[in-house]
Amino acid sequence: MATSQTGAPARPMRADARRNYGRLLAEARTAFAEHGTDASLEDIARRAEVGIGTLYRHFPTRHALMSAVFQEAVTSLITRSRELAGSDQPCTALVEWLGAIVTHAGEYRGLAQALMSTCRDESSALARCNTPLREAGSTLLSRAQSSGTVRPDVSIDDLMQLTNAIALAAEQSPDDPELANRLLTLTLRGLGPSAGPSSPSGD
Known part of the structure; x- marks a missing residue:
């Protein structure tokens, strides 16, 4: 209904x-x-x-219109998260899904900024996009953390903000089409347990 x-x-x-x-x-x-x-x-x-x-x-509101426009893409991203939930490489699956979000956000200039600004605002109409994506991402993150391939102090809210920031950086650097992939690769390296705050510099 x-x-x-x-x-x-x-x-x-x-x-x-x-x-x-x-x-x-x-x-x-x-x-x-x-x-x-x-x-x-x-x-x-x-x-x-x-x-x-x-x-x-x-x-x-404008956000209500944006939310309605992007519902189809959100549904697609949620479906993809369920497919990736069965991967035997949960950290790679998580980063692949985050990459799909970057691709989606890059289709519309300004979307990444809007999602960043309303990430924790449940009163915004864009929560209809943010909330289900955050829930889908939490499942992938939990699997990666349970496998020991992602640090336990990583939160889905921080990951979503980071992903939107990557999308925004890519949007503002149209002459560097590989920027998003490079930043996502750095994200993958930074998620690992050896990248924890107590690890020695250079590990």
């Missing part, structure tokens, strides 16, 4: 409302891909052939 922005069951939309909702999502997806997540909401409404009031009735 669909839910409202507050989490309560949502009443079924009329046919015209469903049509407007679909148009707005399609145009927002295109606009975000072309112009970034700060694309004009007025322009999105115009391209969807509805008034700005109609947009705000469906999506009270």
